[in-house]
Amino acid sequence: MTILPEARLKSICFKELNYYINFNTQSYLRIRLKSNMLDIVLLGLNHKTAPVELRECFAFSKDETSAVLKSFQESPVISEAVLISTCNRVEILMATEDKSNAVKAVKSFLSEFKKLPVPEFENSLYIHNGDDAVRHIFRVASSLDSMVVGEPQILGQIKEAYKIATLKKTSGVVLNKLFHRTFLVAKRVRSETGIGDHAVSISYAAIELGRKIFGTLEGKKVLLIGAGEMAELAVEHLIRNRAGDILIANRTFENGVALAKRFKGEAIRFEEIADSLQIVDIIISSTGSTDFVITRNQVKAIIRRRRNRSIFFIDIAVPRDIDPEINRLTNSYVYDIDDLKGVIEENIEDRNREAVKGERIVDGAVIGFRKWYENLDVTPTIVALRNKIDGIAKAEIKKTLQFLKHMSDDDRQAITRMTNAMINKILHDPTLLLKSNGRHQDKSVYLDITRKLFKLDE
Amino acid sequence: MEILLVITIFFYMLSTAGYVAYLFLQKDYLQKIGVYLISAGFLCHTAWIGYGIFQSGHFPVNNLHQTLSMAGWTIAGVFLIFHFRFHLKILGIFAAPLVTLVLVIAARLPSAPYQADSILNNVWLVAHVITIFIGEASFALACGVGLLYLLQEHAIKSKHHGFFFRRLPSLDLLDTTGYACIVAGFTMLTLGLITGFIYAKSVWGRFWSWDPKEIWSGITWLLYAALLHQRLTVGWRGRRAAIMAIIGFAVILFTFLGVNFLLQGHHGEFTRL
Numbered sequence: 001m002t003i004l005p006e007a008r009l010k011s012i013c014f015k016e017l018n019y020y021i022n023f024n025t026q027s028y029l030r031i032r033l034k035s036n037m038l039d040i041v042l043l044g045l046n047h048k049t050a051p052v053e054l055r056e057c058f059a060f061s062k063d064e065t066s067a068v069l070k071s072f073q074e075s076p077v078i079s080e081a082v083l084i085s086t087c088n089r090v091e092i093l094m095a096t097e098d099k100s101n102a103v104k105a106v107k108s109f110l111s112e113f114k115k116l117p118v119p120e121f122e123n124s125l126y127i128h129n130g131d132d133a134v135r136h137i138f139r140v141a142s143s144l145d146s147m148v149v150g151e152p153q154i155l156g157q158i159k160e161a162y163k164i165a166t167l168k169k170t171s172g173v174v175l176n177k178l179f180h181r182t183f184l185v186a187k188r189v190r191s192e193t194g195i196g197d198h199a200v201s202i203s204y205a206a207i208e209l210g211r212k213i214f215g216t217l218e219g220k221k222v223l224l225i226g227a228g229e230m231a232e233l234a235v236e237h238l239i240r241n242r243a244g245d246i247l248i249a250n251r252t253f254e255n256g257v258a259l260a261k262r263f264k265g266e267a268i269r270f271e272e273i274a275d276s277l278q279i280v281d282i283i284i285s286s287t288g289s290t291d292f293v294i295t296r297n298q299v300k301a302i303i304r305r306r307r308n309r310s311i312f313f314i315d316i317a318v319p320r321d322i323d324p325e326i327n328r329l330t331n332s333y334v335y336d337i338d339d340l341k342g343v344i345e346e347n348i349e350d351r352n353r354e355a356v357k358g359e360r361i362v363d364g365a366v367i368g369f370r371k372w373y374e375n376l377d378v379t380p381t382i383v384a385l386r387n388k389i390d391g392i393a394k395a396e397i398k399k400t401l402q403f404l405k406h407m408s409d410d411d412r413q414a415i416t417r418m419t420n421a422m423i424n425k426i427l428h429d430p431t432l433l434l435k436s437n438g439r440h441q442d443k444s445v446y447l448d449i450t451r452k453l454f455k456l457d458e
Numbered sequence: 459m460e461i462l463l464v465i466t467i468f469f470y471m472l473s474t475a476g477y478v479a480y481l482f483l484q485k486d487y488l489q490k491i492g493v494y495l496i497s498a499g500f501l502c503h504t505a506w507i508g509y510g511i512f513q514s515g516h517f518p519v520n521n522l523h524q525t526l527s528m529a530g531w532t533i534a535g536v537f538l539i540f541h542f543r544f545h546l547k548i549l550g551i552f553a554a555p556l557v558t559l560v561l562v563i564a565a566r567l568p569s570a571p572y573q574a575d576s577i578l579n580n581v582w583l584v585a586h587v588i589t590i591f592i593g594e595a596s597f598a599l600a601c602g603v604g605l606l607y608l609l610q611e612h613a614i615k616s617k618h619h620g621f622f623f624r625r626l627p628s629l630d631l632l633d634t635t636g637y638a639c640i641v642a643g644f645t646m647l648t649l650g651l652i653t654g655f656i657y658a659k660s661v662w663g664r665f666w667s668w669d670p671k672e673i674w675s676g677i678t679w680l681l682y683a684a685l686l687h688q689r690l691t692v693g694w695r696g697r698r699a700a701i702m703a704i705i706g707f708a709v710i711l712f713t714f715l716g717v718n719f720l721l722q723g724h725h726g727e728f729t730r731l
Binding site for chain 1: 610614615617618619623624627628629630631692693694695696697698
């Protein structure tokens with residue numbers, strides 16, 4: 001007699017459980033079919049895909065970015081959006097429930113905004129979905145996708161773009177998480193690999209060399225012969241490194257005076273160069289002269305008077321200004337433009353080697369993000385929530401029943417049934433809310449909060 | 459107590475490994491580990507030598523085993539001082555293997571004292587030995603720094619920045635450190651010679667006895683004196699100073715070991731096998 005009702009009760013229990021399982025799988029299917037989940041889509045163009053004219057045309061100022069984001073916000077197919085625009089690239093990141101229409105909307109919008117027919121720029125665009133989009137933004141922020149690998153500006157530019165999006169409230173749960181991850185990944189790549197080490201510009205390579213010779217550039221006296229963009233840039237770097245006095249020699253004395261004013265230095269006459277070698281430590285030469293401006297014998301004569309202190313010549317001129325034979329003299333070092341280019345090539349190779357390590361970090365981070373993202377789906381969240389509560393209930397029942405030895409098996413079953421019923425009732429409303437077909441952006445917010453509230457991500 | 463010596467060598471070897479790893483991987487913590495390990499080795503080594511003094515009752519430079527052990531100990535000690543004074547992180551790549559090598563050779567030599575020698579209790583003699591050893595250890599480091607200088611200078615002059623360019627510090631730092639090593643070494647060598655003269659006077663009644671060791675020590679002293687003089691007057695620095703530091707150390711090695719094995723003299727018993 002006792003067996004029957006128990007079996008019946010059991011079947012009821014199972015029914016309830018099945019109800020939940022069916023409930024979940026059904027809703028899961030429905031979600032998939034309706035593609036209720038937000039997709040991450042990235043659409044952009046960069047120095048590899050688009051010529052400079054097109055990139056110029058597609059550059060967005062800060063105000064333009066705000067305006068664009070605002071109109072994206074009004075589009076029914078775009079849930080979240082961030083726009084990044086630098087001189088080398090434009091990237092639009094979206095979270096959308098309708099990929100193809102969102103892409104179409106963005107394209108036609110760009111065409112309207114920039115007054116350019118779609119076919120004229122369509123071929124330069126790349127479109128990434130899901131993992132590929134995540135990987136792309138990670139790589140861009142880590143400067144693995146830059147023209148000069150490892151250049152540091154891009155991260156700041158992305159941060160700026162993200163800030164505009166948060167101010168305009170176009171970035172939601174998905175993109176917020178994605179961008180926070182992006183910043184972490186970029187920081188890791190920079191600190192754990194040598195991707196940003198060593199100079200990749202002529203003037204900076206010269207400064208780095210100077211540091212290897214003199215240790216510190218502080219107080220080192222500089223002589224600039226001639227003028228020119230690269231040479232002046234090098235002088236600016238030196239001043240930033242707290243170099244000492246700056247002397248400027250120019251064939252036209254007036255030009256020298258003008259430059260001297262700019263660098264707060266002192267202009268000397270061209271004929272005074274030989275004598276000044278005795279006091280200066282770094283010479284940067286960039287003249288149009290066809291002969292050597294400084295010869296070996298001139299330097300040889302002053303080495304002793306310099307008490308053998310090191311002297312470093314940076315020859316940026318073509319044809320060369322500094323006799324390369326000077327490099328053979330003791331404690332004298334000459335680097336011409338080709339030597340510096342060689343140094344930079346070595347450094348770039350080095351950075352590319354380090355970039356491989358960076359790619360590895362990015363790969364790991366993409367998987368990490370995918371985990372979070374997949375969990376943001378409705379079904380895994382409901383299942384995880386239920387598992388968590390079930391686990392707690394089971395543990396507590398076990399603990400309690402240990403001390404209630406006098407109870408019959410029936411009584412124990414009843415307690416278990418009661419607990420299960422309670423769980424079902426308690427979880428009923430939250431489950432319905434999470435599954436509701438309300439506004440989707442809100443849904444990801446609820447999912448995120450649920451996961452945080454119940455610590456489901458651990 | 460042999461175990462102390464084994465532990466010491468073990469620490470020095472690990473420190474060498476740490477520095478080699480630092481040279482290749484350029485991670486700062488490796489260099490720090492290297493310093494800690496060589497410090498630990500130095501402490502064990504100190505305990506080992508202290509134990510030797512306690513056992514025999516005199517300063518342990520009675521045979522080649524003890525003398526080499528003492529040389530290794532002073533190199534490690536002087537290295538640690540220079541390391542913390544100049545922060546020349548890469549110097550350990552020279553010092554740690556050198557100390558390890560010296561100690562391994564020492565450990566393989568018979569350690570039984572040649573004779574229980576009462577002259578080793580003379581205060582002038584002990585002072586003589588200590589100052590000379592510190593001086594020679596400083597010169598050893600100067601030689602190491604000189605080698606690093608030549609490597610770095612070659613990298614810069616040849617314009618092919620290979621393996622060493624990034625791993626070695628600036629020429630200026632290498633030159634300054636080398637100079638400091640030589641100044642310290644020269645000071646200690648001078649003190650060592652003076653205490654030696656005083657000891658000789660008290661034992662043999664004369665300051666100078668044309669012993670080969672004395673002659674070669676004199677040559678070494680003159681060599682370093684010339685180097686310092688040139689630096690102070692005409693600014694001998696950089697490449698030439700580095701080469702001189704290396705030559706100087708070669709002469710020291712000969713004075714320290716070569717003279718004892720190849721020539722006769724009254725320093726012989728310190729390096730007897």
